[in-house]
Structure formats: C-alpha cells, structure tokens
Amino acid sequence: MSGEVNGLSTDDDSTWPELKLPELLYSDAVRQVHATIEKEWGFLQRSSCQIAAGRALWNHVIHDPLANLLAGESYLRNLHEKIKKDRLNNAREISGVVLAVRTLWFDSRLEEALNSVNGREAQVVLLGAGMDTRAYRLSCLKDSDVFEVDFPEVLQAKATLLQAAKESTYEHRQIMSKAKSLTRVAADIRENDWLEKLQTSGFLPEKSTVWILEGILYYLTQSQAMQVLTIIADKCTLTHTALLADFMNKPSTTLSNSIFDFYSDWPDHLLPSIGFTHVKLSQIGDPDAHFGLLNDPLNLFNKLRSVPRSLQTHPDDGTPCCRLYLVEASSSSDQKSA
Template identity: 30%
Template sequence: MEAFDAVAKTSLLTSALRAQENLREDRLYEDPYAAHLATALGWDLFGQVADATRPSSTQPGSQVTSTFDYNAIRTRFFDEYLVKATVDQGGGPAQVVLAAAGMDTRAYRLAWPGPVNLYELDRPAVLAAKESALEVVSVSPGVTRRTLGVDLLDDDWSARLRERGYRPDEPSVWLLEGLLYYITEQQARRVLDQVRKASAPGSLVAADIVSATAFTSPAMQPLLDAFDRWGCPWLFGHDEPEAFFAEHGIKAQAVQPGEEHADYGRWRDAVHPRDVPDVERVFLVHGRRT
C-alpha cells in the first residue's frame, strides 16, 4: 500500500470496520467482501481507533465517540438511501456516482432494484488495490460498474466521467462518503461545485459531514489526534450543513445518528437538538440538486 496517501489509507480502516460489523449477529448490513479488503494496515488503524475511543479509566463516565456504531449506522443509512434513490429516478438505468469510493463494495453486495450504471471515482492506486483484492473472491457486480482513477481535487474529472459514459443531462445519484472532513473548506466547495456542474437538476446528492464544533470538543480530541498522527487530519466541518449545501445548489436536510431513520438501535450517545450550542455532531446529509 506504499502508493496510498494518508487519506486513502483510511479506506482500509473503513473496510476493517465493515468487516467487524459483518461478524456481529445484530449487524446492520451484510458485507462479506470487507475482510478481503482491509489488509493488515486497516486492522492496525482499527486497533488504534479502538484505543483512542476506549472509556477513560481516570474519568469514569466520560463521553466516548461511538466510532464503530457511527460507521455501521452511516453505512446502513447510505445503503438504504442509494437503493431508494435508484427507484425514485425511474426511466432507464439509474446513474450512481460514488465519489471517493475507496474500498466500497456496494456494487457487489446491495440488492439493486433495477439496472444501474455505477461509477466509482478514486485515486488510481486505490481502485487498483481493490480490483486485485476482489479478484481473489471471484465476485461479479450486480450493476454495470465503471471505475475512474482521478484526484477529486483536480478540476478536470467531470469531463473524464462523461468519457466513461456518464450522462450529465440525465438525473443521477451521488454519494460523497468519508470525504469532506479530510479536505479544506475551499476544496469541499470546489468538489460540490463540480458535482452540481456535472449533474442535471433533480439529481440526488448525499454526504456525511462533521460540525465545526467537533474540532474543539474534548470528547473528540483522542480521535482527532489519531487521524493527525496518521497524516490525514480532519480539516473541515460546518455547524449548518443545510445552509452549506444550499450555497452549492443542493437543497438538503441533515440528520444526526440517533435521530429517527438514523438509529437502528445502535446509537448510544445523547442526541441533542440542533439549537443546543457547543455540541460536537456528525451529520448524514441528503438532498436534491436544484
């Protein structure tokens, strides 16, 4: 994995988290391929996250960030979102774009309700590593899957996406999962502008984002320190995600884990109303391109 940069290596952490979830009897989703993708590095990062979020022995009762449950909820939430979104698109094959796809296996493991043209965008080294790992299990996608090796912070990727068969004049479904907090606000705005430019009105867009308050929360500090040590610090958050996405032509709503439709019986932390100040939050955002 020498060709992976620090952010790309977190895709291996996500695979380890999903592989661990797949071992649970009460798992929120099925991902039989994640264990083939995690690698030793992914499991090492998994262990470091476990250490960073372990309850404090010197401060009993201190809040602990629910990293593992959050990842499970996020995966299930976006699984359901993508399946429903492809039904809502109607017409011919739905267009689904996974930006920063990493080691995502939704092309293989979801029960897609109809024909889908699915585009996975990520660094060439990440996509190549995934292809190599999945060859071992000889699995076939349930969609028409097209990969595109790009740097999402490069301004020319939308033209290359069209060359792969994507139709910008037809509605599409976009997922930006595990991306926005690793890049600067300026970069996040540029990516969303690119998504808007590449998608037809009525297209659907989903992403996860953390609050700006999360960066100053004592409860978050051990986790933030871990990502900083790995060389991929969290760089951006926003306390009003609906307003942020609206600035880029996406009318969105945000839900917090633990709220209705984003709980699944797994969120252990308190869920504070949005008008309560100075609370670290994570948001699952979904909306429509205007």
C-alpha cells in the same frame, strides 16, 4: 450499548466473536497489496481500509462478505482490539458504531433515491469510492450504471484484491457486481479534471444521477470541497440530481491533528445556496440514523442531539460538540424529501 438489529442483540457475545481472518489474507498477492498500502499510502488513501474494517467487524448488520479482504489484517486487528476494550469497559458507544450507522444510512438513502420516480435507472457516482462494495452488496443498483472515482493506486489495489478473491474459494456470487454496469475512474477530485475523466468513462451529464460523497468531504480544503459540491450542484439545472453526503461541523475537524479541513456547521443552508432545492439533515442517533445501534439515552450522540446546533461546546461539561451530519439533497420538486 445495547439493543436489537434484525432480531440480533447488539451486546450479545455472538455479535462479537473472536477475530477469524480469511485464509486469503495470507496469500502472497493479497499480502503484497496490503504491505504496499501500509508502506506507501497516505492517510486519506488508508482511510478506505479503516472503513472496510468497520464494515467487516459490524458485518452482523451490514453484511459485506468482501470487507475483510479489502480491509487487511492490521486494520482488522486494530479495530477488533478497540471493540474488545470497549466491551470490557462497558462503553456506551462501541468502536466503529459511527461507521456502521453511516454505512446503513447511505445504503437506505441510496435505495430510497433509486426507488423514487426520478431515480429509476439513475447513474450512481461514488466520489472517493475507496474500498466501497455497494456495487457488490446492493441489489437496488441492478438498473444503474455505477462509477467509482478515486486515486489510481486505490482502484488498482482494489481490483487486485477482488481478482485474488475470484481466483480463490470465495463464493462467486460475492464478487459479482449487482449493478447494471460498474466503471472505475482514476481521478483526483481535488484536481480540475475529474468530471472530464468521468464523462470520458461514460458518465452522461444529462441523465439522472445519485452522487455519493461518504467520508470524503472533510479531507478536502474549503475551496476543493466547495468546487466539488458546486460542480454537482450545476447538474441540478440539467437533470434530476440527488446528493448523499456527510459533513463534519467545525469542532469535529479539530480532533485529528489537522487531518480534517472542510467543515460546515449548517450544510442544510449551504446546499440550497448553491442550487439544491430539497435538503434534509440528520445527525447520528436521529430516528433515521441509529438503526437500533444507539439506544442508550446517555451515549455521546443522543446527548448531543439535545444541544442546539449553534453551540460549539457542551453546556454541561465544556467539551466540543463534535457532530457528523448526514445530508440528502435533491434538485427536483417531485423528489421525495422525507
């Protein structure tokens, strides 16, 4: 993999230095939290630390000062070893690149949504927020009330880790929310009461809202995912509603021993059927979804882009066409749909 991002060569040795872990990871409070995560959390909850590790080790393009702390040592070391191996083998795709592209796509689409006429001062809801740090990273949230929804144990662990950062030598500005307000809502979106808990926490159904579902839908069953999407789509009749989400296609769900369930081969058809009027779909590697990180024409994602989406296996070698779709949808005719 080669290219430039913000003037920085993505295959430069300075991009991938030796792993240096912050001293705070070895404090008693932080070690205890991550030990609990390793011992007690399920795969879905632990995935939030894996995603944070991706942001940490691709920090040269994402700029997340809190990612190391939230990821924990084991996930950082694991991903760092994969990156070293990929570079040694001259891999066309470096481990974590999908997480990096996905994060940058969501960041850019969120900023665009909030800068639109209907998006100014909109609420932002992150379902399955995990160790997300957008409220601390993105100044575009300065006029937005942000709600992070996740399991109570995830939100508590995150709060404990951030409190440890506040009490340490971390720069104070790194752990100050940039959002107008930040509210954490303990709820399981697989259950029927998450919207009620969200509203009890201050969410206003009649106010313009940007919903972020990053890395969460495919962990749900078909019925659970459709219930969540339908609840969000129902808000289209009340107010301007924007949705940012990623969808796996069917072949992608077969790669991880049934960890993944929900899929949609055609989310750009699914979302209009439940109430969204504007839908734009991108694939990893598209012009708006590579950010200078996927310039090799022979990398997996570029090869897939040339294959019709209707095909489940690649015509050249018979391998599954595993796709990740990045989808933005809205309910208002005057919402920019680039």
